[in-house]
Amino acid sequence: FSAHCVFRKTKALLDHTNTLSLNLTELTDQQKEFQEVARKFAREEIVPAAPSYDKSGEYPFPLIKRAWELGLMNGHIPEDCGGMGLGIFDACLITEELAFGCTGVQTAIEANSLGQMPVIIAGNDAQKKKYLGRMTEEPLMCAYCVTEPGAGSDVAGIKTRAVKKGDEYVVNGQKMWITNGGKANWYFLLARTDPDPKCSASKAFTGFIVEADTPGVQPGRKELNMGQRCSDTRGITFEDVRIPKENVLIGEGAGFKIAMGAFDKTRPPVAAGATGLAQRALEEATKYALERKTFGKFIAEHQAVSFLLAEMAMKVELARMAYQRAAWEVDQGRRNTYYASIAKAYAGDIANQCATDAVQIFGGNGFNSEYPVEKLMRDAKIYQIYEGTAQIQRLIISREHLGKFKQ
Amino acid sequence: CFAPFLCLRPPQIRVKPDRTGVVTDGVKHSMNPFCEIAVEEAVKLKEKKLVKEVVAVSCGPQQVQETIRTALAMGADRGIHVEVSGKDYETLGPLQVSKIFAALAKKEQADLIILGKQAIDDDCNQTGQMTAALLDWPQGTFASEVTLEADKLKVVREIDGGLETIKIKLPAVVTADLRLNTPRYATLPNIMKAKKKKIVNVKPADLGVDVSSRLEVLKVDEPPQRQSGVKVETVHDLVEKLKEAGRI
Numbered sequence: 001f002s003a004h005c006v007f008r009k010t011k012a013l014l015d016h017t018n019t020l021s022l023n024l025t026e027l028t029d030q031q032k033e034f035q036e037v038a039r040k041f042a043r044e045e046i047v048p049a050a051p052s053y054d055k056s057g058e059y060p061f062p063l064i065k066r067a068w069e070l071g072l073m074n075g076h077i078p079e080d081c082g083g084m085g086l087g088i089f090d091a092c093l094i095t096e097e098l099a100f101g102c103t104g105v106q107t108a109i110e111a112n113s114l115g116q117m118p119v120i121i122a123g124n125d126a127q128k129k130k131y132l133g134r135m136t137e138e139p140l141m142c143a144y145c146v147t148e149p150g151a152g153s154d155v156a157g158i159k160t161r162a163v164k165k166g167d168e169y170v171v172n173g174q175k176m177w178i179t180n181g182g183k184a185n186w187y188f189l190l191a192r193t194d195p196d197p198k199c200s201a202s203k204a205f206t207g208f209i210v211e212a213d214t215p216g217v218q219p220g221r222k223e224l225n226m227g228q229r230c231s232d233t234r235g236i237t238f239e240d241v242r243i244p245k246e247n248v249l250i251g252e253g254a255g256f257k258i259a260m261g262a263f264d265k266t267r268p269p270v271a272a273g274a275t276g277l278a279q280r281a282l283e284e285a286t287k288y289a290l291e292r293k294t295f296g297k298f299i300a301e302h303q304a305v306s307f308l309l310a311e312m313a314m315k316v317e318l319a320r321m322a323y324q325r326a327a328w329e330v331d332q333g334r335r336n337t338y339y340a341s342i343a344k345a346y347a348g349d350i351a352n353q354c355a356t357d358a359v360q361i362f363g364g365n366g367f368n369s370e371y372p373v374e375k376l377m378r379d380a381k382i383y384q385i386y387e388g389t390a391q392i393q394r395l396i397i398s399r400e401h402l403g404k405f406k407q
Numbered sequence: 408c409f410a411p412f413l414c415l416r417p418p419q420i421r422v423k424p425d426r427t428g429v430v431t432d433g434v435k436h437s438m439n440p441f442c443e444i445a446v447e448e449a450v451k452l453k454e455k456k457l458v459k460e461v462v463a464v465s466c467g468p469q470q471v472q473e474t475i476r477t478a479l480a481m482g483a484d485r486g487i488h489v490e491v492s493g494k495d496y497e498t499l500g501p502l503q504v505s506k507i508f509a510a511l512a513k514k515e516q517a518d519l520i521i522l523g524k525q526a527i528d529d530d531c532n533q534t535g536q537m538t539a540a541l542l543d544w545p546q547g548t549f550a551s552e553v554t555l556e557a558d559k560l561k562v563v564r565e566i567d568g569g570l571e572t573i574k575i576k577l578p579a580v581v582t583a584d585l586r587l588n589t590p591r592y593a594t595l596p597n598i599m600k601a602k603k604k605k606i607v608n609v610k611p612a613d614l615g616v617d618v619s620s621r622l623e624v625l626k627v628d629e630p631p632q633r634q635s636g637v638k639v640e641t642v643h644d645l646v647e648k649l650k651e652a653g654r655i
Contacts, residue, residue, distance in 0.1 A: 029473065029476070030598060030599070030602065032473075033473075033476065033477070033480065033593065033598045034595055034598060037592055037593055037594070037595060037598070040592065041592065069594065070592050070594045070595065071594040071595030071596045071597075072595060075595070084595060084596060084599060094595075
């Protein structure tokens with residue numbers, strides 16, 4: 001199946017996205033209002049709480065619950081499952097604002113979208129009502145379980161096995177780096193159903209929905225990472241886990257395409273998150289540069305610093321335009337793989353550059369944990385790794401680009 | 408009902424070159440914070456089933472509709488936009504607004520008018536009081552607590568000396584002070600639902616109100632620039648300097 005035939009334009013989409021042409025300069029009234037709520041919440045509630053969550057690594061459930069109450073989470077869930085059926089563009093606007101507050105909090109929230117996306121694009125009505133419906137009734141978390149200790153970029157190399165036994169599949173294997181691994185109510189799981197090594201990736205894997213309390217599902221310890229430390233990342237062991245056949249998405253062998261198809265919709269929000277971090281870096285650095293003096297002037301008045309700020313501004317604006325384009329393309333029902341990869345690759349790279357430059361502008365203070373920018377540097381790194389590494393994005397972009405060229 | 412949307416204090420307030428007022432172009436406009444508190448109180452009363460309907464009112468140009476939408480997203484049932492724009496809007500003051508509110512209150516047969524105690528751009532603190540006077544209704548201003556008791560309203564007011572509790576008969580005017588409540592966020596689902604709620608456009612002339620101002624602003628000046636200070640070495644020097652400046 002091709003990615004765009006499973007996208008259905010929801011009513012919400014038709015109401016409020018820029019339908020005919022992409023207008024990057026003027027959001028609709030509703031988009032502005034959504035953005036306002038997300039911005040206010042991020043700046044008033046996430047920003048003050050983020051440093052202590054970063055130090056303790058504690059899961060920011062109070063903030064997540066608040067975001068859920070305000071309707072800032074689970075935006076993609078279709079209206080007939082109790083959600084708002086938001087397009088990717090609107091979701092990205094919200095994501096950028098939340099990420100400005102703290103990308104650790106925002107990643108915990110975003111992992112819900114990633115886990116839900118396979119169900120949204122490939123689930124049947126019963127699966128959608130059951131697993132998406134419950135997310136709108138209480139603030140539950142879910143997770144996307146694909147990566148393994150031995151296979152990250154090479155998804156086709158995963159070894160977790162699902163064997164059909166009667167009306168069930170029995171799963172054995174090991175997953176790693178699963179965001180919300182210890183907090184999820186259910187997982188989207190990718191496992192190999194065809195043991196034949198010659199079987200192609202497009203037929204060998206199956207996507208499942210797994211209830212987290214199924215016997216045999218064993219989340220590991222919370223991993224201590226460089227950044228986004230309040231996000232819950234774990235290894236998960238699957239030992240003789242039984243999954244009913246009703247929980248297979250589409251059918252045996254359809255898993256790989258579903259897992260990859262989800263990315264076209266989740267990469268733009270991840271790019272938006274990286275942009276939010278870069279925006280935060282720019283704002284913190286600008287504020288500081290207008291307060292700190294050296295050699296008789298505010299450091300912002302020294303060209304070395306103002307040029308750094310100018311380049312940060314350039315990068316932030318371009319990253320924003322890139323994710324908006326990628327989001328808009330997929331909302332129009334078009335295949336956006338090229339744009340989504342460009343947005344994610346670029347935003348991940350510039351987030352790291354802007355965070356580093358912000359620390360530089362803060363000087364010695366920037367290196368210190370009492371100032372907000374060292375956290376941004378530690379948080380930014382993962383944007384070049386998860387949701388497809390910077391290198392994988394370049395593989396995708398070159399393949400798409402050369403493919404277009406040859407036509 | 409609540410007072411017009413006003414300028415959110417921008418980081419740098421600048422006086423217009425012709426000194427007739429402050430620069431408002433490009434300044435973000437949103438709901439007056441005290442009016443947000445008023446809207447919240449009205450919505451709370453409706454949730455407690457003590458009032459049937461909450462109508463949000465604002466006077467001003469087209470952009471005012473955004474503010475009304477925010478009130479609808481917070482829980483108001485419908486909106487009334489009293490169109491005042493251009494020169495009329497620049498000279499619109501508390502007296503004209505009170506006349507508009509009084510006329511609307513009669514037309515809508517309102518039982519309670521709640522608005523912010525004052526707008527944070529002009530700090531007039533007059534609209535609520537004038538509206539009550541025009542309607543000959545009792546008023547509970549600077550409210551930090553409002554309770555409905557049968558057909559009377561118990562209002563705890565913040566006054567200079569502390570708190571004053573009064574009982575007023577309905578219909579009445581109440582103005583909201585800071586500690587009355589904490590306004591809720593408009594949630595995203597409520598923002599979407601608010602789009603279906605009606606906002607009606609009305610002109611002051613339709614209400615029989617003349618918005619021309621009887622005040623003429625002669626000039627607006629910035630406060631005097633803060634002079635740089637002088638450092639002195641000893642207390643003796645300080646006393647000498649103060650004497651020189653005629654301060655002691």
